[in-house]
Amino acid sequence: MAATVNYADVQPGAELAAKSYPVTRLDLVKYAGASGDFNVIHWNERIARSVGLPDVIAHGMFTMAQAGRFASEWAGDPGAIVEFGVRFSSLVVVPDDDKGTTIEVSGTVEEKLDGNKVVLALVARSGGSKVLTRARAVVVLP
């Protein structure tokens, strides 16, 4: 384990500094290629609108990955995340401009468990809505 946060130093209720991650159409194209998820609603505005969506939307897994990155950056080790679950509660709409949108991730240390594990409660917001709810990461610390 290479996590840089020590279990003994973590207090329940501690808040993790929020971070803001930009999302553009290019990010979705890169994610489609890297993940193999080529669902058209993540890159084709014409088809996205034809199936009733407001515009192209981000892959849910892209949004989850941003929350994972947040937890991983906090712990200092992506391998420290042993359990990770989310519910996708709202769409991340990504307009076709240079600015795109942002996903803001924040978190709280919810609980300390035996075995040097801590539970992080995470929240992700985009476009004024919570886009992830019930987001929990269990992280093993040294």
Next chain:
Amino acid sequence: MALNRDYIGRSFPPSEPYEVSRVKIADFADAIGDPSPLCRDRAAAQASGYPDVIAPPTFAIVITMANSSYAIMDQGLGLDYSMVVHGEQRFEHTRPLHAGDVVVAQSTITDIRDVGRNVMLTTRTEIKTTGGEQVCTALSALVERGGAG
């Protein structure tokens, strides 16, 4: 079209062995913006006790989807993929995936149920090495908008 409830409990054949590569891990980490050197630098990963570079926690979806897509794309199931959004996702990692792992995934449809006007399809995918070592369990819920009935 309503989803075929006969598919509840159906398991799909295991995937062909998938070899986790350093390049794929680095590409995935780049695509999600994870800056960790443990995903890119073998020496850094080894200094942290890993055999090779490790995958970010959501990388397992790449392997999961390669198998669960058999289920999703099965004509007999009747899923309209353009109407599908992701409802829930969960990973339970026994250990991180790392470069050099050769793994197989096997998916089971655990439930199909209506939620309001939509229908929710849940799958469980087990990822194991070809030697049988458990690495990850992935639980997914997909929502077909307007698919209830």
